[in-house]
Amino acid sequence: MEYKEFSVEDYKNILDLIGDNDRVLYGENISEDYSRDELGSVRVMPNVVVQALSAEEVSKVMKYAYNNNIPVTPRGSGTGLVGAAVPIKAGIVIDLSKMNKILELDEENLTLTVEPGVLLMEIGKYVEEFDLFYPPDPGEKTATIGGNISTNAGGMRAVKYGVTRDYVRGLEVVLPNGEIINIGGKVVKNSSGYALKDLIVGSEGTLGIVTKAVLRLLPLPKKAISLLIPFDTLDNAIETVPKIIKSKSIPTAIEFMQRAAIVAAEEFLKKPFPDNSSDAYLLLTFDGNSKEEIERTYEGVANICLESGALDVFISDTEERQEAIWSARGAFLEAIKALTTEMDEVDVVVPRNKVAEFVKFTHEVEESQDIRIKSFGHAGDGNLHIYILRDELNSEEWNNKLNNVMEILYKKSRELNGQVSGEHGIGFAKKPFLNESLPKESIEIMKGIKLAFDPKNILNPGKVCQ
Template sequence: MAYKSIDKEDVLFFKSIVGEKCTIEKSNIEVDFSHDELQTISGYPDIHLYVNDKLQIQNIMKYANQHNIAVTVRGSGTGLVGACVPVNGGVLLDTSQMHKILELDKDNMTLRVEPGVLLMDIANYVEKVDLFYAPDPGEKSATIGGNISTNAGGMRAIKYGVTRDWVRGLEVVLANGELVSFGGKVVKNSSGYSLKDLMIGSEGTLGIIVEATLKLIPLPKETVSLLIPFENRTNAIDAVPKIINGHTLPTAIEFLEKSSLKFSEEYLGKKLPNDDYEAYLLISYDGSTKDSVDYDVEVVSDLCVNQLGAIDVYLVDTEERKKSVWSARGAFLEAIKASTSLIDECDVVIPRTNITEYLDFTHQLSEELEIRIPYFGHAGDGNLHIYFCKDNLSDDDWLNKTNIGFKKMYDKAFEFGGKVSGEHGIGYAKRAYLKDQVGDIQVELMKGIKKTFDPNNILNPNKVI
């Protein structure tokens, strides 16, 4: 489908809406805005617009819809599947300047924010007043708009769910410029089809999120983390289901393996305490009293050491230990990126009981294809981040091996009832695999929904489906 190229008249119009300073014309667009965090997909917009409020967005969309101009929304650009890359050119609609926190309603326990507010700013803002926004995706400089658009997950999904579970309401500008409101401050809602839930995870293809109302809860007073070494990967991962159904619900169970950990250690120039074991679980609990988390620690320590073959249990209790352990975990993606020239990611989610078998398969595939495949993952929720590394491969070999490898990885995941993406979305890069996963009938349903919301297909074209 051909979109209108942006001409002088269009530029004048956009300048009249967002102002001269916020209109970046093609020749001045920086390379950073032609790709996302992973840099596997690239494409320049014809114009890069920094928007400041919802009215500007409405006016831009009305115009774009009338003139058949493609519009791609971008927040911080921290995505990994090319969702914010304007592969068809047109407008790059940048919401990063819409970063106001609009209202903290302590009585209804909600936070109203603009889409460009960063995840880390939300945490800082609400935790100061002893409130808690629980979703905890690794990338803290992502915008909340981006998090909602991909239904971002994070490390606390076992206990607290994902972004979807924390969005009470959305204001959305539709493809034709109309402003609509889904949900609100209400705790329950059974009033017609949940357009809010349809918008969440739709990666900018159905509408533009211009405001979100988030759910908050009281900040848990006590938190504790444990670093639990095991003799090998299998022992560590096989312990996970037993820990979760052992009558204490952790906030997070992350899996660390020596072979991946070394990237973080090199990258950070810092070693994990007690780093001489093959595999670890990093487990957290939270609660309202010290006694209740102490109880959790006691139960899980006893279980791990006496029944599940753990070598030891280290309490991550000092500030320094906390920092070193969680920064090692947090630096994985950056560290793996820094270890090679190019990476591509498989963000599968599978039932947690199939992780061991899946990682064995991954190791086998790595040998078979002669490609390095480091990984890490949320052992508690079955969401794995598996990276193909280009290293010294030629461009052709890289393309070839990733095509073969990804297809095998996803097909294996589907055998277990797994999904293409646990939290990073489909974007541009994973569309073929989504089709493999859901099949033609569901793709047609999704296309019908897309057509209903965006009949001219101007919103983030060629993404998701």
């Protein structure tokens, strides 16, 4: 389908719809930030940016785009890693970051209703004041909740608590034709037709624009304790994880990390990590309502680790010590980025008992392909974040090598019954790998679903399955 060539008339019409010069950016007034997301390897400038303040504004712009056949790309705070918020067909970017109000805390239904531009870190902070808890905990705390919903972000606590989709009860969505619909609500169960709510979650802004979300909260666990456990080799560390799972304790989080990432984070944050003398670490958290209950759980796990070759078990039971460890963990991405000129990432998820095999394989690839690869990730849920570093390669060498390494890694993931993305999504950058990974029937069905929502293919075109 051909899109309309965007004209200054379109800009004026959109400006008329919004009626606020400051929130409709055109031409030179558009910051280069709007052309890219966090990784930056795909860049296209939009023709116009609308900083929306309400679902009604989103609806108006969407209707205009629909009637005039202009592509629209929704955007949160641009922390994505796969180009999902990049307007690859130009046209309109709707920036939702100013729709950032927390609308309602309902303590009787344990729900929080928010606008899409609220930042993840604000949600956590807000509900904790009421002794409540929003469990999803992706590393990137400056992401918007709308972005988290769009990628079905997972994060550290997925081992015990699941992912974003599990905490979305209801959505207000502007459809590609501009109509505003509500899906789900405050209800706990829902078997009323196809699972549109679950489908919108993780659809990366291609099926509708989320303008409001009803989130499910839990009571805040009264206490959390983290264990930092050094091992002499990464293999020993990761191979311990299936034993922990099998032991029937449920840690909140199980992360693995290597010395290189820790040292990079120390330098990046200018803060020492509690220990960096070992090659590899598991970092576990346990939460619960009493110290005794948590101790009972973690003691068994500590013993399993020691029996499997752990060199020590460092227990962090104060908020400060835990903050020191977890802020380092949260800085890994930025710290690794600072080590090199450019990088790209692989966010595969494999069954939990295949993590060790996959990480070992990345080390083989690092050698055979002569390129630096750094990884860390969620050992407890099988989701790995693997970074391929450009270093001093020229553009052609880098593109060739990167593509080759990715092909090799995704192939391995398929062999282990893994999936292309655990939580970062497909966006633009991972489309070829999704295509190779799924049966062609699944891709065709996804295209059909896209068509059901967006017959003119104007909402975030060229993403996910097209």
